Amino acid sequence: MGEKLYSFDELNDQAQVTSIKDFSRFYVKCYRGNNMELLSQVSDQSMLWQINEEAYRNKYEALEHAAKDTITYCNHSYKKLLSQLDMKYLANGSSECPWEEWYDKKYQSIPDGI
Template sequence: MSKKLLKFNQLNEQSQLNSVKGFSQFFVKMYRDRNMEIISADIDNSFLWDIDREVYRNRFESIDHAAKDTVKYCMNNYRAIINDLNVSFLANGTPELPWEEWYQNKYNQTPEGL
């Protein structure tokens, strides 16, 4: 039996929080690796600015610490970004594909030379 997939805005509050926490870990890692092009391609970039500032402020902290701070101060930004990415989730807020796999799929779909 297949699991029902939901869009971010269909998740309950706790599942949205779980989703944001998972995405924040991925986001901080991508920011530090300077791989933001794929993430920023399909969203309103104004939502990134506050998160980027928090990640930068926490640049000497662990990924876990930086991710927790960004969630604390930028929850609404994360919600908007995840909603704009149009990713499907399980009811508990886990993405259908792990974020790293989602990123690789998007990267593979990018036209050569961009």
């Protein structure tokens, strides 16, 4: 049997830091690739606006630098967003699967013609 999985809100503070750090790189890649359709399906868009604004300010920076800056200025927004996404985590904050795999599964589940 595998390890127990947790929702973002069930993680301790250090595990949340780990999950935000991992997710921020994925988020900035999606933002830079104009590939925000699935991430923007959350009910409260306000946190996306804040993260996107910071990602835009860092559009010419390296991915790692941009991701780090979005965490510095948008940590609360990342917490709100990750609370709404349906990813599960290990106790250390690592996501159940890579974010790219999560995205691909979500994308493949969209019915044709939409």
